Amino acid sequence: MFTSFSIVDAAAIAIGLTVIAAINWYFFLAERASAVASSGSSGVPEVAITVHGGYQPSTVRVAAGSPVRLVFDRQETNSCSEEVVFADFGVRRFLPSFQKTAIEITPETPGTYEFTCGMSMLRGQVVAE
Secondary structure, eight states, rough: OOOOOHHHHHHHHHHHOOOOOOHHHIIOOOOOOOOEEETTTTTTEEEEESSSSSSESEEEEEEETTTEEEEEOOOOOOGGGSEEEEETEEEEEEEETTTTEEEEOOSSSSEEEEEEETSSOOOEEEEEO
8 A cells, every 4th residue: 555755754754864864974974183193201102082972083193113102081971982992903991981091002004093982983093104
């Protein structure tokens, strides 16, 4: 049996598809701010990353072959952001709310190394040059 759609039905479908597209764009395609690692107090380049609905900055540029310290400052209690994962380095670390957590990695070769939350919804990257 065929049922006709009303204008309200068509509008609801259009709004739903627009919301889905916006969410996908935000999580997977939106351009994020980047930062360059600068020398920290111990001589190891360091970048502060705020965790609040995402990673800010979400792109970190570093020198390939040199260690870098990423200091995650988690400013929320959202369960999605309670963990950060660097799959390429075998690192999976709990991020306590309203505390700073330092993670040191060494990207040996030039390339892009992704980091995500435990559910892979929040994304960032370390670009070794």
